[in-house]
Amino acid sequence: xxxxxxxxxxxxxxxxxxxxxxxxxxxxxxxxxxxxxxxxxxxxxxxxxxxxxxxxxxxxxxxxxxxxxxxxxxxxxxxxxxxxxxxxxxxxxxxxxxxxxxxxxxxxxxxxxxxxxxxxxxxxxxxxxxxxxxxxxxxxxxxxxx
Numbered sequence: 001x002x003x004x005x006x007x008x009x010x011x012x013x014x015x016x017x018x019x020x021x022x023x024x025x026x027x028x029x030x031x032x033x034x035x036x037x038x039x040x041x042x043x044x045x046x047x048x049x050x051x052x053x054x055x056x057x058x059x060x061x062x063x064x065x066x067x068x069x070x071x072x073x074x075x076x077x078x079x080x081x082x083x084x085x086x087x088x089x090x091x092x093x094x095x096x097x098x099x100x101x102x103x104x105x106x107x108x109x110x111x112x113x114x115x116x117x118x119x120x121x122x123x124x125x126x127x128x129x130x131x132x133x134x135x136x137x138x139x140x141x142x143x144x145x146x
Contacts, residue, residue, distance in 0.1 A: 023048045027055040033140065034065045036101065041078035049089040060099055071139045072101035075132060077109030094121045101125075105135035 023044040028037040036059055038052070063070055082090070094104075103125045129135040 025052050025055075027052070027059045029059050029063045031063055034063065034070045035139070036060065036063060036070050036072045038072065038074040039078075040074070040076050043080050044082055044086045044089075046085060046089045049086060049093060053093045056093070056099065067098070068100050068102060070101050071103045071105070073105045073107070073132065073135050073139060075107040077107050079109075091121060095123075103127075103139050105129055105139050107132050107135050 022042045024039075024041040025048070026037075026039045028039075029035065030037065036056070038056070040052075044052075060070065100123075104121075104123070104127075106126070106128050107130070108128055127135075127138055129138065
């Protein structure tokens with residue numbers, strides 16, 4: 001989803017806000033592996049985070065896994081450092097126990113982004129990676145051994 005100043009909408013519609021900050025995000029599912037994938041980029045607003053949470057909820061409903069049994073890969077490697085208000089909005093979204101993933105792999109681009117995300121949430125089964133490939137290996141390491 002592309003977020004720019006001026007429009008509003010949910011789903012595949014662009015969401016625009018009155019700020020000159022632009023956020024892009026996509027939420028994808030891989031039902032065979034019980035995988036939820038987030039790709040985030042740019043600067044977010046509180047409304048953009050709310051739209052992301054709504055898309056996450058819709059994607060989880062389609063994923064079809066039991067509650068808290070899915071795994072999540074979140075690629076923030078193209079995200080900018082966010083203001084504290086946005087960090088808190090993301091934190092609220094990530095700590096919701098009703099939609100928490102069994103494992104959460106975060107792909108970060110810079111050490112600053114990694115430090116900001118690390119402060120965002122402290123939970124078990126959370127790991128940071130420099131690449132999506134490494135994140136996916138970790139997400140599914142237990143299932144390959146079984």
